[in-house]
Amino acid sequence: MNKPLLLIAIVITGCQKDADLPPDTEPAADEVEITTQGRNSDCGVAQVVASDLAQVQRVIGPTAYEPTYLAYRLDTALWVRRNRVLYVRIRKPQPNEVVMCKALGPGYAAFTVISARIKPGSE
Numbered sequence: 001m002n003k004p005l006l007l008i009a010i011v012i013t014g015c016q017k018d019a020d021l022p023p024d025t026e027p028a029a030d031e032v033e034i035t036t037q038g039r040n041s042d043c044g045v046a047q048v049v050a051s052d053l054a055q056v057q058r059v060i061g062p063t064a065y066e067p068t069y070l071a072y073r074l075d076t077a078l079w080v081r082r083n084r085v086l087y088v089r090i091r092k093p094q095p096n097e098v099v100m101c102k103a104l105g106p107g108y109a110a111f112t113v114i115s116a117r118i119k120p121g122s123e
Helices: 003-014 053-060
Strands: 032-039 046-050 068-072 085-091 110-118
Touching: 032 068, 046 053, 053 085, 053 110
Parallel strands: 068 110
Antiparallel strands: 032 046, 032 085, 046 068, 085 110
16 A cells, blocks of 8 residues: 555544444443533643532542543543533543643542543534
């Protein structure tokens, strides 16, 4: 295969969204429903509100300022608009993923997004 065509094929494959579930299904057992609040002014990453606190607590533990969290690695196209409802799979952040904040606002806990999709019918 031609080198430029191989590069294009790799880029296109890498840019595809996670689509484990058909778009008309309810959230999977390991997905959390969140609502976007835009950019956190203190840290510059996505700020979200989780609907199922128990599920988030199982992953990252209990925190202050629940149900508001910072969402690391959430695609900007998904959170730049406020009040968008998403289904996400999450994990506890690794030490190298922690974002430095200015400490001007509340210290929201964070989780890392593994995959995300827009809730069907919420657009």
